[in-house]
Amino acid sequence: MTSCDGIGTPMATKHLDADLSRTPVDQTKYRSKVGALMYLTASRLDIMHATCYCARYQAQPNEKHLTAVKWIFRYLKDTIHMRLWYPKDTGFELTAFSDSDHAGCLDSCKSTSRGI
Numbered sequence: 001m002t003s004c005d006g007i008g009t010p011m012a013t014k015h016l017d018a019d020l021s022r023t024p025v026d027q028t029k030y031r032s033k034v035g036a037l038m039y040l041t042a043s044r045l046d047i048m049h050a051t052c053y054c055a056r057y058q059a060q061p062n063e064k065h066l067t068a069v070k071w072i073f074r075y076l077k078d079t080i081h082m083r084l085w086y087p088k089d090t091g092f093e094l095t096a097f098s099d100s101d102h103a104g105c106l107d108s109c110k111s112t113s114r115g116i
Contacts, residue, residue: 004070006078011050012071022062030061033069040076043084047072 037051050072057065086092 004074004077007071007074008078010047010072010075011053011068016053016057016065016068018057018060019062019064020060022064025061025063025066027058027061030066030069031058033066033073034058037069037072044076044082045084046079046082047076050075 034051034055037047038055041048041051050068054065054069054072
């Protein structure tokens with residue numbers, strides 16, 4: 001991944017699904033990559049949604065899911081300079097946002113929601 005190009009978004013606009021007709025990938029390596037991303041979500045909230053979306057498919061990951069995980073790593077490479085920073089000397093106001101979709105999961109028809 002050191003020689004790959006960076007990318008501007010943490011996830012492609014196409015939705016992932018449990019397409020069992022694709023080539024399966026090594027479950028251990030996939031879980032390891034998703035686990036590393038989950039660790040990073042503590043300080044990089046911008047990858048939370050994409051990482052949790054990829055974590056849904058740890059039981060039977062395929063090449064499409066692995067490509068989505070690699071996409072997140074490419075995004076991280078392009079945005080390595082980004083970080084959370086809360087200066088204590090200035091007035092700081094935290095604003096929260098929430099978003100959800102209606103039956104957006106192609107496998108279970110359940111809604112996906114996130115808050116930032």
